[in-house]
Each structure stands twice: as C-alpha cells, then as structure tokens.
Amino acid sequence: MDGPQPTSRAGGVVATLAFAGTTAAIMQTLVTPLIAELPKMLHTTSSNAAWVITVTLLVAAVCVPVTGRLGDLFGKRRMLLACSVPLIVGSVVCALSSSVVPMIVGRGMQGMGMGMLPLGIALLRDVLPQEKLSSSIALVSASMGIGGGLGLPIAAAVAQYANWRALFWGSAALAVVIAALIWFLIPDVPAGAKGQRFDVPGALGLGAGLVALLLAVSKGADWGWGSAITLSLFAAAVVLLVGWGLWELRANEPLIDLRTTARPRVLLTNAASVFVGFGMYAGMLVMPQLLQFPEATGYGLGQSILASGLWMAPGGIMMMLVSPLGGKLTDARGPKFTLICGVLIIAAGYGLAMALMGTAWGIMLTIIVINSGVGLAYGAMPALIMSSVPLSETAAANGFNTLMRSLGTSIGAAVIGVVLAQMTTTVGGHSFTSEGGFRAGLLIGCGVALVAVAITAAIPAVRRAEPDAEEAEESDAVPSAAGAKV
Template identity: 45%
Template sequence: MIVRPAAHPRLILAVLAFCGVLVAISQTIVVPLLPELPAITHSSISDVSWLITVTLLTGAVFTPLLGRAGDMYGKRRVLLIALGSMVIGSLLCASSSNLSVLIAGRAFQGAAIAVVPLGISILRDELPPRRVIPSIAIMSSTLGVGAAFGIPAATLVVEYANWHAMFWINLGIGLLDIVLILLIVPESAVKTSGRFDILGAIGLSTFLVCLLLAVSKSSTWSTSVIVTLYAVAVAIVPLWAWYELRTTSPLVDLRVSARPAVLFTNLGALLIGFSFYANSLSTAQLVQEPTWTGYGLGKSIVVSGLCLLPGGVAMVLLSPVSARMSAARGPRFTLAVASVLMAAGYVVRFFTSHDVAGIVIGATVVSAGTAVAYSALPALIMHAVPVTETAAANGLNTLMRTVGSAICSTIVATVLAGVTITKEGRVAPALSAYLIVFVIAGIAAVIAAGLVLLIPARRSEPARVEVAAT
C-alpha cells in the first residue's frame, strides 16, 4: 500500500481557499448579466429572477445536509461532490441559452456553497493547532472575497466577451480544483457515527424552501400563496424540532444549537449576511443610476463592478489581521469590532452617495468589517461544538448568512421599487430609497454587535489560542 506523504498545511489551506473563492464567485457571476437575460432567453424579468432564487434555495438546503454528510462519511469525499455539482452547473450554463437549462445549472452551482464549511472542518482536522484559527479565518472570508471579486470579473466578461465565457472559465477552474483536492487534501479520520437523518433532512429542506420562496417571491407572487408558504414553514418547525430532539443521530443537534454560544453566533451571522449583501446590492446599482435623477452618476456596468474591487482587496488583506485579533482578544471581541466597523461603513455611505470616491470608501469599510466578521464566526462555532460536528455546525452558520442575504435581497428590492422618483415618464429609485437601505443595514450591524454581548466569554480562550499561535 502506498502512503501519500502529508501535504504542507499552507498548501492545504491554499487549495481549499482557492475552492472557496471560486464557489463564491460562481454564486454572483450572473448578477451583472440579469438586465440582459430577459432578451437573451426570451423570458420575463420575473422568470429570469429564478437564476438568483434557485441558487439561494439549493445553497440553503444543501449546505447543512452536505455538512452533516461530511461529518459522517468523509469531508473530502463530500467536498468533491460539492465541487462536482458546481462543475455540472457551470457546464449547463455554458452550453445553453435556454432559461430552463440555465436555472438547472444555477441550482447545481448553488449546492456547491457547502465547500466553505466543509473546508473549514478539514482545516480543523488536518492542521496543527497553532494554524487552525488563522486558516479558518482565511477560509471563511472566501465567501465575501469571492462575492466581491465575482461581480467585477463578470462585468468585464459581459462587456468584452460572450457571456457564456464566464461559465466556461468557471468550469475549467472547477475541474482544476477537483484535481488539486485529489492530489493534496487528505481525507479526515475524524468522523461521527450513526445513520444519516433522512426525515430530518426532508423536514429542514421543506422549511427552508417554503421560507425562502415566501421571502424572495413576496413581491411577485399572490398574497394567498405567500401566506400559505409562511404557514407551512411555521407549522413544520415544531414537528421537525420534536423529531430532532428524539432521534439518535439528528441532522441538527438542537441541544448544541440552543447553547448561547452557538445560538447568538448564528443570529449574528444572519445579521452580518444581511448587512454585507445590502452593500453588494446597492453599490453597483447606485453607481449606474441615470444622471436625470439628480444624484445618479450614470456610470457603466464595468465601472459599477470595479467599485467593489477595493472591498475585495480589503477582505483579502484583513482576514489574517482578524485571525491575529482573535488570537489576542478572542473571536467574540473580533466579531464585536467587525459589526461596529460595518455600521460605521454605512454611516459613511449615508453621507457620501453623490460621488464615486465616497461610494467606494463606504463600500470598502463595510467589506472590511465583513471580512473580520466572517473570519471570527467559525472560530466561535468551533469553540462551542464537538469536533465530530464541525462541518454540520459551520454549515448551519453558513446557512444563516444565506438566509440573511435572502431577507436582505427582498427588503432592498421592495424599498428601491417603492420609493421612486418620476421625470418625463421615466422612473428610478429616489436617493432616499438608498439611504433607507443604508440605515436598515447599519441597524442590522449594530444589533449584531449587541448580540455579541450575549455570547458567553471563554476565560481561557485568548490565552490558549495565543500559546498555540507562538
């Protein structure tokens, strides 16, 4: 039997982070294309919106499921399945302009977001203790980094090449990622026993589908349908919780999830995901608003995408800084600082929405806070759950960010569509609409900072991590 030598920890981290960035990019690359897709696919705007909705749905559903499967059957194995899903989705989107095929492709791409929590759990299992906190900080931040770089990259492709090219590029890099995982990343020996909780998975999936459809389609579907979806979601929760508390191998360990350290961290993740997504949604559209509105800059799609680049760079640079902050003061302190920084970014955005420089500065401050927050969240989760539940617990935390983003998308769309100005038959969001969005997102960040106070402090945490980091 040939035993493969262990890869260097930095090489394992580099490969996993590369996968995380690619998967995060795949979630956002369709955003710049949305205005063109109704003409390309000969479909309505509401139908085209499914390219975002379906990714959200499959990501929310499969992240906790694949996380639990990774804990039970092997994290590397499930990671390869998630990357394979992204590759299949990229192939479908690259090879067709049919809306049904594109929606199917985006569904496969959405499921791949589980790569990030799986990667975090692999790092916890395989790396020396002194490298774990800095490495998971980088891995967790790939969600934000990929989103920050994905939109600018996609705008350049859409502007100067055939739009299918961005999916072909995604496909090629995805295949490279699979090869690198096979060659470099080992399979973890840390697994949990028991059977996969199929009924729990069905219950959680049904709840998430009903909830997220109700949230994301509240402005386009009839009131009766939306109310029914909410009612079903609410009805499922007690039944699902009752079952999960009584089964021997639950999909989600509710007793662990109810611990203050886990509960308030997950609620903070929801609000952080909300606040970050508001920044991404508002920046590109605000820069492109026409000049006749009195505040619009009338910039091109490429310029609007490039306005997000400094935020992406800030996220890359601040991830290791966040890790050092967590080592010195603990991830609880780091998350509080991050939340306050995000809130400060929205204060900047509120007063500087009339020029590109002000918009970029405000958006970059919010992105910087997001990088620090995303780096601290998995550290808080890992300190509160057993090692055999790392992937599932981080999957649930990632799910909360996704739900926050979904709620944010609906609120932003509602505000921008409802607070408008009209001139010579032309309609656009009023400046006050964007200011309302900034206030709501800033309040979400402030509440996240408040929740940090409810997370129990671990007295030995800073000292223990600091010793490990020396």
C-alpha cells in the same frame, strides 16, 4: 478521532480551500451582469428568468447543512470532491443552454456545490496546528465575500467583451482545477462521526421548510406580501420547521443537534450571523445602483456595469487583506472581540456612506470600510462555532452557521428591496429609487449591524471554572478554535 491531525501541507490546504470558497462565490454572482439580458437570451419572461438566480439560493440553502453532516459521517475530503462534481456539470449545462429550463437546472446544480465553504472551514480544525488555525479560518471564511467582491467586475468584463457562454465555460474550468487541487493537496482525515446514520427524514424536513421560507422571502415582493401563495408558504415554513425541530430533538443521530445549537455561544453566534448577513447585503444592493443610476437623477453616478464593478472590487481585495489580521486579533483577544470589532466597522461604514454617497470615490471608500468589517466578522463566527461544538459536529455546525448567514442575506435582500421599490422618484418619464430611499436602506444596514453588536456582546465567555466529570469529558472532545479566549 482523538483530535486535530496537523499536516505538513498546511499552506496548500489553506490556499486550496480559500480558492474553492472564492470560486463558489464567483459562481453565485456570475449571472448578475446578465440579469437584464436573461429574458432575451433564454427566450422567456422576466419572471421566469429570475429563477436563474433564485434557484441557486434555494438549492444552496438546502444542500449546505446536508453536505456538512455528510462530511462528518463520510469524510470532509470525500464530500469536497463530491461538491465539485455538480459545480462542473452545472456549469457545462449552463454553457450549453439556449432556454430557461436547462439554465435553471444548471444553476441549481451549481448551488449544490456551495457546501464547499463550511466543509473546508471544518476541515481546517482537523489538519492545522493551533497557531495557524485562527488566521486560516478567517481567510477561508472570508473567501465567499472576496469572491463576491471580485466576481462582479470579472463577470461584467467577460459578458461585455466576450460571449456570455464563456462565463460558464470558465466556471467549469475553475471547478475542474479545484477538484484536482482537492484530490492532490487535501489530506484524507478520518470522519468525526463515522459509523453514525444519516438522518434522511431530518434532511427532507429541513429542506422542505427552507424552500417554503426562502421562496416566500425572495419572491414575496413579486407575488405580493399579502397574496395567498406568499402567506401559504410562510405558514408551511412554520409548520415544517417546527415539525423538523421536534423530530431532531427525538432523533438519536440528528442531522443537526439542536441541543448543541441551543448552547448560548452557538445560539447567539448564529443569531448574530443572520444580522451580519443582512448588514453585508444591504450595501451590496444599494451601492451598485447608486453607481449605475443616471446622473440626471441628481444622485446617480452614471457608471457602466463594468465600471461600477471595478469601483467595488477594492472592497473584495480589502477583505482578503484584513482576514489574516482578523485571525491574529482572534488569537490575541478571542473571536468574540473580533466579531464585535467587525460589526462595529460595518456600522461605521454605513454611517460614512451617508456622507460620501455622492461620489464614486466615496462609495469605493465606503465599500472598503464595510468589507473590512465583514472580513473580520466572517472569520470570527466559525471560530466561535467550532470552539463550542464537538469534533464530530464541526462540518454540520458550520453548515448551519453558513445557512444562517444566507438566511440573513435573503431577508436583507427582501427588506431593502421593498424599501427601494417603495421610495421612488420620476425622472424623464422613468421611475427610479429616490435618494431618500437609498439613505433609508443605508440607515437600515447601520441599524442591523448595531443589533449584531448587541447580540455579540451577550455571547458568554468560555467558562474557566474547574469542570465536573461530565463537562471534562465534553471539554476533551471540543478543542477550542481560539484557545480558551472569549
């Protein structure tokens, strides 16, 4: 494949891929309003019911980089269609479930479909003209945040006014619509790495290492951070991921080319992605609890789940509005500048929260500011990645970047969760996170965003010097997602 192959159906392609990303994010937040009811619904314990949420995270983390590489090998459209199948089947399985095991199976299958987002972003580079690329990448990349912001109030409304099974029948219908749109509107572009072999040992090694790491991170608070199982999982993760890295460096056709990810632009962008994911999720943990805690605490606002979701929904809408502006900013100043602006706005949002957390209007304004920064940041990171990797690795590289963001959200959930659990107060005989605990969580979110600023500032500019013969060959294979800008 010699380069991008623009299509006349650009608008339909972008709309389809953005819709797919938004729906995937909605499926992740689908069970949030049901958390308290899951043990009763599924006739199980609270610890078992927690796997309904955890399994989606684990399966998505394993499948996203794998589906990205398969997209490079066999075609991104084909893999987008393949991802829609477990979304449909998993949703139906969940809708029919009456016990915890089939529900966990169905939620795991939904996690398999989360590879749609990096596949879609990589496909944009293949089919869109240069002038539309940055804004389209920004919109599709931000669709996960948009879906997360809109998914909670939608799911809460359905759960409150209809049978909970309607949530999963609705998600199955959405997945069918997405599959149809992909079939009719997404062009079949030749695979960038066609003819290469799939790295099965690399996929198994990465999957095992990620499962061990994310299990330890997500369940450590429940099991105890010093417990034998948690420490064993962390140790296994280190051994497995180091072994995986050594294998990938020796493989002729690796799952993820670690030499490419070691390039300063790619390495630092992925590092910043971890902190951006952490920074985004800190607010998602703190704000709903502030809205829902009883007013008797002195700082809780006593809102219902549905009301709190509606207060937070404008943040998702703002992300949708900001994303195209982020694309224009990337075209004008480069993705590095856009990313710095985004993480600075996230930090400013947390600073604003310290002053405005006492009212629902203040929290809504804070979420709008934070999500505006997330919209800019999420659009800039794929542009930085795709300007630095060969066409044959775009889907795999975007899958790895998506994984880094997910790793950041998992670490953020664990760290903020520990802070909120440790800093408590007692009201009416019940224990609640204290106001100081919430403020500590907000300060951590602000600090993490500032760390992301420092990392982003260190990302090197694209070299403008005349390349030698080897670099020129590589340059021809790597058209920039944002021109030659920083």
